[in-house]
Amino acid sequence: MISLVSSSVASLVALVALVALTPALAGYIVRSVLKGFGYLNQKKSEARRALIRARVRVEEEDYRSRRARQTASSKPSRLEEEDWETVDKDGGSSSTSSGDAKNYNDWAGIVGFFHPFCNAGGGGERVLWAAVDAVQKRWPKAICAVYTGDHDVDKATMLKNIERRFNIQLHPPTVVFLYLSTRRYVLSSTWPHFTLLGQSIGSLIVAYDAFTLLVPDIFIDTMGYAFASALSHYLFPEVPTGSYVHYPTISTDMLESLDDASGSKGLNSGAGKGWKGVAKKRYWHAFAQLYGWVGSTIDVVMCNSSWTSAHIQSLWLPARRKRGIQYQAASVVFPPVAVSELETIKIDLKSEREVRQPAILYIAQFRPEKNHQLILHAFARFLKQYNATAESRGSKDPKADSESDGNSSRSPQLILIGSVRHQTSDETHIYNLRLLAHELRIRDNTTFLCDANWPTVIENLRKSSIGVNAMWNEHFGIGVVEYQAAGLISVVHDSGGPKQDIVVDLDDEGATGFHATTEVEFAAAFEAALALPEEEKLAMRLRARKSAQRFSGQQFEKKWLCEMEKLVELQVKRTSA
Structure with missing residues (x-):
């Protein structure tokens, strides 16, 4: 009897050991x-x-x-x-x-x-x-x-x-x-x-x-x-x-x-x-x-x-x-990021008055998650308010007095630059974005540049005033660093890498850009950035360029x-x- 019990216990132990060892x-x-x-x-x-x-x-x-x-x-x-x-x-x-x-x-x-x-x-x-x-x-x-x-x-x-x-x-x-x-x-x-x-x-x-x-x-x-x-x-x-x-x-x-x-x-x-x-x-x-x-x-x-x-x-x-x-x-x-190359773009009063235009630049691949739609809607809202303000000041066509009143009176432009993965879905997406710009009545103020070369990118960085990024939880945002290195004022989604790593206050010197989440907030940020006095614009541009040094190729x-x-x-x- 004792022998039988011992044998059963031994078998049970062996079974437990086998079960335990089976996954391993x-x-x-x-x-x-x-x-x-x-x-x-x-x-x-x-x-x-x-x-x-x-x-x-x-x-x-x-x-x-x-x-x-x-x-x-x-x-x-x-x-x-x-x-x-x-x-x-x-x-x-x-x-x-x-x-x-x-x-x-x-x-x-x-x-x-x-x-x-x-x-x-x-x-x-x-x-x-x-x-x-x-x-x-x-x-x-x-x-x-x-x-x-x-x-x-x-x-x-x-x-x-x-x-x-x-x-x-x-x-x-x-x-x-x-x-x-x-x-x-x-x-x-x-x-x-x-x-x-x-x-x-x-x-x-x-x-x-x-x-x-x-x-x-x-x-x-x-x-x-x-x-x-x-x-x-x-x-x-x-x-x-x-x-x-x-x-x-x-x-x-x-x-x-x-x-x-x-x-x-x-x-x-x-x-x-x-x-x-x-x-x-x-x-x-x-x-x-x-x-x-x-x-x-x-x-x-x-x-x-x-x-x-x-x-x-x-x-x-x-x-x-x-x-x-x-x-x-x-x-x-x-x-x-090509920080050193972009530092050839001048940041001074002369460039502010003669080169910079009230242009809003968005550098990002044409993919749905980049949320170009949000920026198109925000820009349409901003432009409507901008034109209404200009008309209330007696200028029915903001373009008309650009010769006499400097860059500040030029009609704002939205420039979308991005590469296209030659897939049907991406091409359809760009077509829908163009259609949306037409429906929002901002087609004449919106430019799409697909697969632009580097010189074209630099030229637009040189002449634009604002750089925007609208992706929720953008993992980093190379385009945002390019904005900073080129001296643009950044308006980015209040999340992810642009919020945590890039568009941050520079020590005790001040802000390097704006954060936004909704269409209303982006439109307000566009207005606030363009309305800054020249001295503050220059100061923010210089702070942004200094901040961009952290992301150089070296x-x-x-x-x-x-x-x-x-x-x-x-x-x-x-x-x-």
């Missing part, structure tokens, strides 16, 4: 299978890897040969003279200390940048290309492989677009473009229902597509597809992963917006009503937990603003600590390379272990 055992099996797939994938891509290196060597020799001929016949270009001569001689940029073994100055690995929409021309793309530029200067022997779905743009055209849009000149031989065939799976239109989960699953498909093309030595997601980095972690544990987060896929603000009754908190504002709303809340909360687990697998995390960092920390940090990730906290790496490069060195060190340690 299942997890171990899944990880092993994924690692096996990764190993086979690496073996298959070795030939392509060797081919890429051979092609880079050929292009490098051809580039140096052409540069030698150019140098013999004429003065070298700025890029060759200032950047690459320094790199060739010193083996790295001056922003990092030389002689320190941990800097791995001769590192010659392949950095894979996961950015399926690299030709989009927005702020995220500026970050990508500035990052590639920094890596090229810091590690001249490294190869920067960019995974893209832009099949309609070849390498030469892409590099020209980068220089035209962002004034960034890359070293062509060590930039490689790998063309994805599955980009459609990360489009929101592909997933009309359960879009967050669908796009995340889609990013896994696209990432696997990328890995079949090439397995890099370091994998960096620069678009915000955290699931892609997680897949890399499980397929290739020895490959360090990095993520530059522009905007959390889901945030507590998004969850709160479902219960917002004002309708001013993004595209899903007030969508939590009824049984569908309750279901959506539960779905979003479940996805937030999944998103936190995914973020715990990434080695190095960078965020573009304090707002983004706060949300990423709340979602990812607990799981990262539990997993024991070496670099647990996310770093804030502000996006690069500051970005310094912080980016600091994070990159962590990834390079991890890669060297893992491959040599």
Whole structure:
């Protein structure tokens, strides 16, 4: 009897142990299978890897040969003279200390940048290309492989677009473009229902597509597809992963917006009503937990603003600590802005009177979340009041006395500048915006500039008085920093990065712009900014320019390379272990 009881107890203990170990055992099996797939994938891509290196060597020799001929016949270009001569001689940029073994100055690995929409021309793309530029200067022997779905743009055209849009000149031989065939799976239109989960699953498909093309030595997601980095972690544990987060896929603000009754908190504002709303809340909360687990697998995390960092920390940090990730906290790496180039724009009384016009400038991609509609409505309200005030002063046509009364009497203009992702939805969106401008009777005072080049952007920054941004919880706002560097008075949405990081009071010197939320508030801010006395306008413009120094390209490069060195060190340690 005692023997029977002992046997039963032993069986029960064994059963409990098996149940307890089953999740861990299942997890171990899944990880092993994924690692096996990764190993086979690496073996298959070795030939392509060797081919890429051979092609880079050929292009490098051809580039140096052409540069030698150019140098013999004429003065070298700025890029060759200032950047690459320094790199060739010193083996790295001056922003990092030389002689320190941990800097791995001769590192010659392949950095894979996961950015399926690299030709989009927005702020995220500026970050990508500035990052590639920094890596090229810091590690001249490294190869920067960019995974893209832009099949309609070849390498030469892409590099020209980068220089035209962002004034960034890359070293062509060590930039490689790998063309994805599955980009459609990360489009929101592909997933009309359960879009967050669908796009995340889609990013896994696209990432696997990328890995079949090439397995890099370091994998960096620069678009915000955290699931892609997680897949890399499980397929290739020895490959360090990095993520530059522009905007959390889901945030507590998004969850709160479902219960917002004002309708001013993004595209899903007030969508939590009824049984569908309750279901959506539960779905979003479940996805937030999944998103936190995914973020715990990434080695190095960078965020573009304090707002983004706060949300990423709340979602990812607990799981990262539990997993024991070496670099647990996310770093804030502000996006690069062409601050030094824009400082050529003069800020003085003469420019205020002769160059600046009562123009309101909005630089943003033509996408629904940028909320161009709000600005069109606010501008229509402001213009109506402006014209009524002008008429009450005896001027039936505000344009008529622009010759005699200076810039202040010119009719205000709204200038919308932005790139277009050549998709039907975006083109339809622009058409609807033009239609709205017509319906609001501000068509003659509104200008749309699609895919404008950099000189056009600078010219409009030079002549405009106000820079506006209307996106709710804009993750950062590169355009807003450009406004500040150019001396514009900013009027931004009272949320996100523009509120927390950019349009802030400069120490004890005063404000650098205005915040607004509603149509009425934006219209009032336009009126208040244009009504400022000349001296106060100049003072605010100068404060804004001083504030913009925090977001220069040099500051970005310094912080980016600091994070990159962590990834390079991890890669060297893992491959040599």
